[in-house]
Amino acid sequence: MRQELTKGFLKRNPVFVLMVGLCPTLATTTSMNNALAMGVAATAVLVCSNVFVSLVRNFIPKGVRIPCYIVIIASFVTIVEMLMKYFLPLAVSEKLSIFIPLIVVNCIILYRAEDFASKNGVMVSLLDGIGMGGGFTGALLLIAAIRETTGNGTVFGLKFWPAYEPAAVMTLAPGAFIVMGLLLALFKWRSLRKIRAATLTARAEPQVGTEEVTA
Amino acid sequence: MRLLLGILDRVRPIFEDGGKLRPMKPVFDATENFFYAPSARTQNAPHIRDPLDLKRFMSMVIIGLAPCVVAAFYFFGLRMLAMIVVSYAAGGAVEMLFAVVRKEEINEGFLVTGLIFPLILPPGLPLWIVAVGVAFGVLVGKEIFGGTGRNPFNPALVGRCFLVLGYPGVMSATYIVPGSGPLGRLTEYVGVEAMTRATPLAEAKQGVVAPIADLFWGNVTGSAGETAAIAIIVGGVFLVLTRVANWRTVAGIIGSFTVLGLVLHYARPDDFAPVGWHLLAGGLLFGAFFMATDPVTSPITNGGKWAYAVIIGAATLLIRNLTGYVEGMMFAILLGNIAAPVLDDVAVRLRLRRLQHEG
Numbered sequence: 208m209r210q211e212l213t214k215g216f217l218k219r220n221p222v223f224v225l226m227v228g229l230c231p232t233l234a235t236t237t238s239m240n241n242a243l244a245m246g247v248a249a250t251a252v253l254v255c256s257n258v259f260v261s262l263v264r265n266f267i268p269k270g271v272r273i274p275c276y277i278v279i280i281a282s283f284v285t286i287v288e289m290l291m292k293y294f295l296p297l298a299v300s301e302k303l304s305i306f307i308p309l310i311v312v313n314c315i316i317l318y319r320a321e322d323f324a325s326k327n328g329v330m331v332s333l334l335d336g337i338g339m340g341g342g343f344t345g346a347l348l349l350i351a352a353i354r355e356t357t358g359n360g361t362v363f364g365l366k367f368w369p370a371y372e373p374a375a376v377m378t379l380a381p382g383a384f385i386v387m388g389l390l391l392a393l394f395k396w397r398s399l400r401k402i403r404a405a406t407l408t409a410r411a412e413p414q415v416g417t418e419e420v421t422a
Numbered sequence: 423m424r425l426l427l428g429i430l431d432r433v434r435p436i437f438e439d440g441g442k443l444r445p446m447k448p449v450f451d452a453t454e455n456f457f458y459a460p461s462a463r464t465q466n467a468p469h470i471r472d473p474l475d476l477k478r479f480m481s482m483v484i485i486g487l488a489p490c491v492v493a494a495f496y497f498f499g500l501r502m503l504a505m506i507v508v509s510y511a512a513g514g515a516v517e518m519l520f521a522v523v524r525k526e527e528i529n530e531g532f533l534v535t536g537l538i539f540p541l542i543l544p545p546g547l548p549l550w551i552v553a554v555g556v557a558f559g560v561l562v563g564k565e566i567f568g569g570t571g572r573n574p575f576n577p578a579l580v581g582r583c584f585l586v587l588g589y590p591g592v593m594s595a596t597y598i599v600p601g602s603g604p605l606g607r608l609t610e611y612v613g614v615e616a617m618t619r620a621t622p623l624a625e626a627k628q629g630v631v632a633p634i635a636d637l638f639w640g641n642v643t644g645s646a647g648e649t650a651a652i653a654i655i656v657g658g659v660f661l662v663l664t665r666v667a668n669w670r671t672v673a674g675i676i677g678s679f680t681v682l683g684l685v686l687h688y689a690r691p692d693d694f695a696p697v698g699w700h701l702l703a704g705g706l707l708f709g710a711f712f713m714a715t716d717p718v719t720s721p722i723t724n725g726g727k728w729a730y731a732v733i734i735g736a737a738t739l740l741i742r743n744l745t746g747y748v749e750g751m752m753f754a755i756l757l758g759n760i761a762a763p764v765l766d767d768v769a770v771r772l773r774l775r776r777l778q779h780e781g
Binding site: 392 | 554562566584588589
């Protein structure tokens with residue numbers, strides 16, 4: 208149970224490990240405000256759709272399941288979009304305008320519906336949604352934090368070091384790719400190191416036993 | 423010199439296996455190799471004894487750059503020294519970090535990058551921006567692709583590209599007016615407060631055309647090493663004659679630039695400035711001789727080299743005359759670098775097909 212909640216953050220992080228939902232990741236991480244709004248919106252849709260898909264999973268005919276998921280997800284996206292337009296400051300909701308409706312086709316949400324919620328119970332699907340959404344939001348915030356501090360000299364829009372001269376390129380498209388690439392490399396390096404350590408210990412242990420067999 | 427050898431021999435055990443500073447061995451090796459030829463011999467075949475090894479190759483480029491460095495010192499003063507020191511220190515720190523982590527030797531390749539980088543920057547650029555640019559260039563342009571010899575892009579140009587996109591305002595406002603007289607600015611250290619002026623290429627867009635003689639002798643504003651065409655030609659011809667720079671790349675860039683420039687100038691004289699003036703202005707010559715000829719990032723095959731050079735020459739001309747950017751050499755070389763592996767592949771395939779037909 209607990210694993211379903213925590214796996215989304217590091218071990219199977221949707222952005223850095225599964226590499227899904229990269230388009231909104233690159234586009235909305237220009238500032239931490241945008242990243243947080245996008246992450247929370249996607250998480251809300253993901254949790255709701257996971258729970259709902261899991262509830263109706265036994266009534267959906269196999270052949271038309273994808274259209275059904277899309278309809279479910281689209282309904283929740285519409286609700287979230289209306290709520291955001293009402294409650295959020297105009298600057299944020301305008302900046303995110305096109306990306307909120309596009310949550311409908313966000314790979315993470317469809318992927319979790321197809322791969323997890325349609326096969327598992329309601330409670331587990333809820334935890335999975337929270338974990339994956341949290342991982343997505345965390346990844347967005349991490350990228351946005353690097354881009355906003357280096358490219359704009361601010362954190363959540365607040366200037367923290369007046370003497371710093373920001374490098375404009377980091378908030379532009381190339382900056383998104385550079386930061387994304389470096390972070391992906393970091394995650395890959397970490398997992399490769401783990402695999403290497405595991406194979407080393409696996410190779411070191413059975414040697415006592417195999418010696419007799421080969422001899 | 424005896425004394426130095428004694429010191430090196432005495433501290434050697436600390437860096438060998440089991441010594442206290444084993445992780446810092448690359449640093450020790452680099453220091454030793456800088457002063458003395460390594461005494462290690464190869465144990466197994468191949469025993470390659472190429473007279474032109476990587477180190478000598480890089481030394482030749484340094485010698486070829488010498489006239490440009492002298493010209494930069496003359497026109498822009500002692501500030502150049504500070505920029506070169508900062509470039510070597512910041513880039514070298516990144517290089518050293520990766521060498522220690524990878525347990526490899528420090529490569530000589532950085533000697534050239536560290537010297538070229540200040541030469542392609544505006545001479546009045548704040549030193550911390552120089553450091554940021556060179557660190558970015560070495561890290562993203564070279565090290566994350568696997569280090570010297572594996573980089574798809576010219577590291578110095580990656581660093582400059584980052585600065586142009588990252589600090590466009592600072593970059594275009596720090597072109598110091600060059601010194602004149604017998605000593606130039608050789609005895610001065612001019613900082614950010616110095617008088618600056620737009621480069622000839624930027625002024626040409628407003629209709630102010632610098633005299634060709636000034637472009638030739640270097641008495642114009644511009645990136646530190648690119649202003650004096652005469653110095654670049656002297657150093658560049660030396661590199662071509664010693665076969666460190668491939669003549670095909672240089673001839674292809676200048677040739678395609680000239681031909682296309684002539685044609686377009688006569689077709690539409692309003693949009694395209696005379697080609698002779700354009701040849702000497704900006705970074706075209708410096709890029710053609712010193713940056714596009716980088717053996718790592720240019721194609722290996724001769725056919726590939728010609729195509730690569732034509733892409734760079736044509737792209738430079740078009741970017742300069744038809745876009746908002748006044749100088750296109752940097753983007754053109756980076757474009758050429760992207761195309762280089764594909765051009766090599768095409769050249770090899772064409773060759774194979776011809777051989778098959780001949781049977």
